Amino acid sequence: MQNYSRYASMNQERQQQINRSLVINLLRQEKLCSRADLAKLSGLKRATITNIINEFMEYDLVVEEGILDGAKGRRSIGIRINGQKYRTIGVMITRQYYSIGMLGLSGEVYKTRTYQIEQGRKPDRVIEEMKNSIQRMISEEQGSQVLAMGIAVPGPYERCGDKMIFVTNLEGWDGIEIAMYMKRDFDIPVFVENDANAGACAQLWFRKGQLGQQNLVYVVAGQGIGCGIILSGELQKGSIGISGEIGHTSIDYQGPECECGNRGCLEKYCSSIAIMNYVRERLKKGESSMLNMDSDFSDFKEAVRAGDTLAKEEYRKACEFLAVGVVNLINQINPGTVVIGDVLTEVEPEMLLEVVRERIKKTVRPMIWRYLTIELNQLEYNPIMIGAGVIAAQEVFENPISYMEK
Ligand SMILES: [Zn+2]
Known part of the structure; x- marks a missing residue:
């Protein structure tokens, strides 16, 4: 008969890894926890938690800090990740x-x-x-x-x-x-x-625990247009890792050719590069604006904020196009939350949000709209x-x- 004890010890080691991973991720998320909290949140036995914490303390991965008030008036020592190490x-x-x-x-x-x-x-x-x-x-x-x-x-x-x-x-x-x-x-x-x-992943990380956030898409509206898709709390990568390329979904099959081989790609209408191309086309025709042929996207941002008509029109148009792309995405994957970030949102955040929300509300089923949150990136540093x-x-x-x- 074959000796299976080697597999038993391999399984045990794997189980320990899973338990350690669970505890450290709880601490990353919750910041400060007692051993009792960790046992409750993880479903692991107190003794297992004690062993794991002891092990982590040997590596200076966690430190004890303060006294926490627990259930039934019990007080216990807080554990947190050692931020210095x-x-x-x-x-x-x-x-x-x-x-x-x-x-x-x-x-x-x-x-x-x-x-x-x-x-x-x-x-x-x-x-x-x-x-x-x-x-x-x-x-x-x-x-x-x-x-x-x-x-x-x-x-x-x-x-x-x-x-x-x-x-x-x-x-x-x-x-x-x-x-x-x-x-x-x-x-x-x-x-x-x-x-x-x-x-x-950053958007999900800072919202963990909030209901309705487990099905989230983060739309990057910058020099390119792309999105990260989280379904049931997991990043969806696709078979070779290239899911979420909404910048290369077509919104006009007769539209301009794209480097990807497709025609009318979303990116050709509302990326910051596309916006500047549209601006230059209009300037070439002699339309008046505070922008010139050498203006870059930060000049464009200034122009929109200063109320330049041409710049504002182009910005609004780009927001409308972006919304068309987001509607396609919503109809495909039914997210609970859509977060939009990057340079396009930094021009006139309120205007973008208003245009995008209005367009989406008009073009998706009322039931979808009712359970949908559209917001802009709120993180202080780049997500x-x-x-x-x-x-x-x-x-x-x-x-x-x-x-x-x-
Ligand atoms: Zn393309």
């Missing part, structure tokens, strides 16, 4: 700049810096500079250990090949294996995710950068102590 790095790459954040295990931002990407600069040069900037930030962080790095990239990220694929308006980055570049120089796990997916760090922490905490130093 462990960090993650969250990196957000856009078509024009990249941001690096030194983050806590619960997504708190300790430090963040942004660097411009010079136009036409080769990806390997940019990545080299990025590595130096990350190295500098890590070396400034005395007394703490960086556990993992999360990188959010614009455009789709192909999970199987571990590489970026077709990023519109970012030349030379197709096929870049960014995780491999990073792993060469950093002795920590590196996780790469598409920007909208990372943003959606994509935070999300990159949140993903890194989540991945590491699948098996917490294997990455830590005693």
Whole structure:
């Protein structure tokens, strides 16, 4: 008869990993808990919680803090994650700049810096500079250990090949294996995710526990249009990791050709790049505006706010188009919450929200509208950068102590 005891011990070890992961994630979420709270929330026995907490304390992962009032007047010691000891790095790459954040295990931002990407600069040069900037930030962080790095990239990220694929308006980055570049120089796990997916994870993370938030989409309306989809609390990645590319869903099959091969892609109508193209077309025709052919999107933002007619018209039109795309998304996946973020929402947030809400209300079934919340990103720091760090922490905490130093 075969000896199964080896499997029994493997299962036991796996079960311990799951329990540790559950407890650490509860602490990341709840911030401060007693051992009794953890037992109640996790469904684990008190003795198991005590063992796990002892183990975490050996690694300085958690510390005791204060006395909490519990049920029946019982008082107990609070446990929280040791914010001083462990960090993650969250990196957000856009078509024009990249941001690096030194983050806590619960997504708190300790430090963040942004660097411009010079136009036409080769990806390997940019990545080299990025590595130096990350190295500098890590070396400034005395007394703490960086556990993992999360990188959010614009455009789709192909999970199987571990590489970026077709990023519109970012030349030379197709096929870049960014995780491999990073792993060469950093002795920590590196996780790469598409920007909208990372943003959606951050939105979910800061809303956990709120009902109706488990089916959420985060729409990134910037130089490209994309979205991260969370269903039943889980990020939906798709078979090769490129779900949520609403920027390349067509809203006019006879519309302009897109680099992706499709026609009339949403992105061609309401990304910040598309808006500036429309503005330039109208200026070429001699229409008057405070904008000129060299104006960029921040000039456009100023012009809308200053009441420039042409700019305001183009902004309203882009908001309408965005709403058309969001309606398609709503009808496909029936989310409870749609959060919209990135540069488009920063121009005139109230106007965007009003136009988008009105259009959606008019074009979806009343029942859908009744159970739908449409809002703008409320996070203080960029959700994509935070999300990159949140993903890194989540991945590491699948098996917490294997990455830590005693
Ligand atoms: Zn397209």
